[in-house]
Amino acid sequence: MIKNTTQIADYQPATPKGLIPFRRFAEAMSEFSDFDAFRKALSRVVMQDTGYAGLLELDADISTMADSEVGQHFEMDSLLVPLSAGHDKGYIRFMGSENGRPFDTEDLMWMGAISEFVSLAYANSKAHHDNQNKARIFQYLINQLPLGVVCFGSEGELIVENRLASRLLSQSGAELLRGALSDKALLKKGKVRLHLEIEGKLLYAEGRRLEVEEGVSVSAFVLHDMSGQREKLMLQLERSVYRAESRGVPLTVAVLEDHSEAGRLYRELKATADSLQLEPASISSLDAYTCVCIFTDKSLRSVRYLLKRVLSRSMDRETIEGAFISQVDSPGDDSLAQGLIDSARAAILPLRELLRPALLVLDPYPAVIDALDLIAGEINSFQQVESVEQAVAQIRTGGFDGLFLDIETYGAEGLDWLIEASAKAGAGFKVFYLSHKQPAMVYSNYGLGVEATVFQKPFDAQKLRETLALQFDFA
Numbered sequence: 001m002i003k004n005t006t007q008i009a010d011y012q013p014a015t016p017k018g019l020i021p022f023r024r025f026a027e028a029m030s031e032f033s034d035f036d037a038f039r040k041a042l043s044r045v046v047m048q049d050t051g052y053a054g055l056l057e058l059d060a061d062i063s064t065m066a067d068s069e070v071g072q073h074f075e076m077d078s079l080l081v082p083l084s085a086g087h088d089k090g091y092i093r094f095m096g097s098e099n100g101r102p103f104d105t106e107d108l109m110w111m112g113a114i115s116e117f118v119s120l121a122y123a124n125s126k127a128h129h130d131n132q133n134k135a136r137i138f139q140y141l142i143n144q145l146p147l148g149v150v151c152f153g154s155e156g157e158l159i160v161e162n163r164l165a166s167r168l169l170s171q172s173g174a175e176l177l178r179g180a181l182s183d184k185a186l187l188k189k190g191k192v193r194l195h196l197e198i199e200g201k202l203l204y205a206e207g208r209r210l211e212v213e214e215g216v217s218v219s220a221f222v223l224h225d226m227s228g229q230r231e232k233l234m235l236q237l238e239r240s241v242y243r244a245e246s247r248g249v250p251l252t253v254a255v256l257e258d259h260s261e262a263g264r265l266y267r268e269l270k271a272t273a274d275s276l277q278l279e280p281a282s283i284s285s286l287d288a289y290t291c292v293c294i295f296t297d298k299s300l301r302s303v304r305y306l307l308k309r310v311l312s313r314s315m316d317r318e319t320i321e322g323a324f325i326s327q328v329d330s331p332g333d334d335s336l337a338q339g340l341i342d343s344a345r346a347a348i349l350p351l352r353e354l355l356r357p358a359l360l361v362l363d364p365y366p367a368v369i370d371a372l373d374l375i376a377g378e379i380n381s382f383q384q385v386e387s388v389e390q391a392v393a394q395i396r397t398g399g400f401d402g403l404f405l406d407i408e409t410y411g412a413e414g415l416d417w418l419i420e421a422s423a424k425a426g427a428g429f430k431v432f433y434l435s436h437k438q439p440a441m442v443y444s445n446y447g448l449g450v451e452a453t454v455f456q457k458p459f460d461a462q463k464l465r466e467t468l469a470l471q472f473d474f475a
Contacts, residue, residue, distance in 0.1 A: 038125045042118055046092055058083075058090040058122060079103060081111055083119035092118065148203075148223030150174070154216065156181055165223055173198040180207060181219055193262030195288030202226040204262065204288045226285065233284040233292060234337040240294050241336060250398055252303040253325040254293040255286070255344035256351075260319040262288035269293065275310045286341065299398025300326040301358075305428070308355045320351040326399055356381045357401040357472040362391045362418075363434060364409050368457070372404065375461045376468055388414030395421040395429070401472065402430040407454075408437070411446055430471055 039058060046056040083089040092115050094103075103111075139160065142149050148165030152158060156178055161169075169177065176196055186192040186209055194205040207221040237253065244251035258265035266285045273280045282294045295303045303324065311317055323344040358381045361369045372382050383400070385391045388410055394400055395418075405411070405418060422429050432453050435442045439454040448454070453467060 039122075042122060046114075046118065054092050054094040056090070056092050056118065060090040079111065081115045083115055083122065089119060089122060148221075148225075150177055150221045150223070152178060152181060152219045152221075154218070159218060165221075168198070168201060168203055168223055168225055170199060173203070177205065177207075177221055180205075180221075183207075186219065193288065195262050197287075200227075202230055202287055206263075226287065229284065230286060233286060234335065234341075236281075236284065237292065237294060237337040237340065238335075240296055241340070244296060249297040250299050250326070252295045252298050252300045253340060253344070254295065254303060254307060254322060255290065255325070255341065255348075256293065256320055256322040257290045257348065258320045259289045265289065265320065266291050272310045276306050292341070299426075300324050301398050301401055301425075301428070304355055304358075304401075311351065311355075317351045321348050322351055322354045323347045323349060324354070324399075326397065353381070357468075358383065358399060359432075360385050360391055360394055360400050360403045362388070362403060362410055363406040365406075368404070368406070368434065371459060372464075375459060375464050379465075380468060380472075388417055392417055392421045395425050398425065400425075401428065402432060404432045404434055404455075406435070407433045407442060407446060408435050415446065432467075 042058075043056045046054045079094045080091050081094065082091050092111075094111055139162070142160065142162040143164070145162060145164070148168050149160070149162045150158070150165045150169070151160045158174070158178075161174070173196060176198070177194075180186065180192060180194055183192045183194075186207055190209045192207045194207070196203040196205055202225070204224045204226050205221050206224075207219055209217060209219050211217050240251060240253075256265060256269070263285075266283070266288075269276070269283050269291050270280060273283055276283075276293065276295075277298075278293060278295065282296075284292050284294075286292050293303075295306075298306075311320065325340050325344050356379060359372075361372060361382050362385050363369070366384070369382050369384050372380075382404075383394070385394060391403060391405075391414075395403065403418065403422065405415075407415070410418075418431065422431050430453070432455060433442060433446075433448065434455055434457060436457050437445075439456060442448065442454045443450075443452070455464060455467075
């Protein structure tokens with residue numbers, strides 16, 4: 001038993017042929033990503049093989065070699081084995097066995113295994129090298145684009161990002177885009193539009209989900225830096241304000257927002273520039289959802305009329321909000337343009353409220369404006385004024401469409417002023433007269449023409465609504 005144990009302990013198994021080179025191959029694979037280094041490593045492994053010391057020749061066309069060089073017949077000291085049949089990937093010339101004996105069947109088996117491994121490893125490394133070159137060329141080309149480009153795989157992994165996108169997004173922006181991969185619009189329609197504010201930069205992103213092949217999809221985003229456009233808008237707005245002040249003409253700025261779809265409002269406003277009596281340059285996007293329209297030499301009432309006519313025909317008004325700027329106040333130390341935009345955004349209203357005809361009410365009884373609000377508040381806005389002077393000043397701003405006047409209280413002292421101011425307000429401005437007396441008496445006492453409209457208190461609600469509907473065409 002002891003003898004047998006000693007024999008087992010002393011036993012050393014022989015190293016199989018080819019085991020050592022295959023171990024060296026494993027070391028050579030560490031150079032796989034460096035094509036030139038990997039070629040040298042393969043050549044070194046083949047040359048240093050103690051069992052089959054050989055010469056590795058890569059990318060050689062063995063089809064042009066003479067038969068005597070190829071060694072079609074087995075020889076004791078040399079055998080040429082192609083790396084890949086049908087392809088010019090080269091060959092290995094095995095120089096002979098270590099003990100000088102002729103090659104046997106086992107030798108040929110190991111030579112074939114070594115050649116097959118070298119062929120496969122070299123082919124993969126060459127394909128990897130070619131793909132890297134293609135990727136570098138592709139990366140170079142997309143880096144030349146004036147737009148940012150980002151592409152994610154189906155699992156949200158980053159596939160490619162050009163230099164401009166990297167600069168625009170930084171780390172936080174890339175995560176915002178990755179978060180958009182689960183956006184309902186992208187999942188359902190295959191496309192999405194986004195507005196991103198990143199480190200003071202205003203970006204517009206449009207994404208598409210693309211099916212490369214069955215089961216393989218990518219999500220590609222194109223980025224546009226709108227920061228310069230916003231700066232251009234601010235400069236244009238300030239110039240328009242100063243120009244209007246120097247010429248003594250009105251200026252009305254409409255700030256409109258639509259968050260239903262990025263870029264939609266801007267496209268539709270641009271398409272209706274002629275109907276709005278605007279130059280295309282007077283319509284600018286503040287961001288992907290907000291547009292600014294600069295109306296020079298137009299009163300707020302005129303702008304309200306134009307927008308009501310145009311937007312009601314061409315757009316979904318339910319998703320649009322907005323505000324008007326018609327009087328410019330000093331913003332202090334802040335930028336004039338930014339102050340105007342901030343003021344407008346603080347007063348944003350749904351479009352149906354923004355475009356309601358605005359009427360002044362000059363009546364000593366507060367209950368009158370309450371009654372008007374109750375009867376027609378959904379389709380008109382009413383503002384109380386306390387005196388004839390205040391009413392005239394508001395009419396001159398161009399922001400109102402009409403006036404409700406208690407003729408018994410203010411007719412004697414201010415009727416002429418109010419009629420003159422109303423005439424200068426232009427066509428469409430309407431004065432409605434209020435009185436406790438019968439309309440016939442009012443016409444007679446104040447010499448009103450047949451075109452004048454008189455409402456007797458308390459109001460006939462149906463008549464009031466119908467009259468306003470006919471005058472302002474919102475029925």
